[in-house]
Amino acid sequence: MTVEARLEAGIYALNRFLLTVQNKRMPVSDLRAHMQEGETTVVFTFDCPEENARRYMILLENLEDVLTVGEVEKS
Numbered sequence: 120m121t122v123e124a125r126l127e128a129g130i131y132a133l134n135r136f137l138l139t140v141q142n143k144r145m146p147v148s149d150l151r152a153h154m155q156e157g158e159t160t161v162v163f164t165f166d167c168p169e170e171n172a173r174r175y176m177i178l179l180e181n182l183e184d185v186l187t188v189g190e191v192e193k194s
Contacts, residue, residue: 120172121149121191124179126159132184133159139182145175162191 126132133152140147140163150163165172180188 120169121162121164121193122172122176122188123191124161124163124188125186126161127184127186128154128157128159130154133161135184136161136179136182139179143175143178146171158186 124136126136133154140150146166147163148166150161152159152161165175167175176188176190179185
């Protein structure tokens with residue numbers, strides 16, 4: 120499942136996000152981050168069953184620096 124997370128701008132928000140992913144040992148692959156003025160976007164793929172991925176998404180969207188977390192539409 121490919122997921123996109125929008126974070127507040129800045130390296131600190133990205134760092135807290137990545138540390139949470141690492142500390143919770145989330146099975147993430149193909150992670151890409153794009154920092155721009157006003158917002159940071161992280162796109163990554165969960166390498167686990169869909170039900171587990173949805174639980175991880177709920178945990179991530181409750182972080183203070185996270186604006187939104189959602190599944191990327193398949194084209």
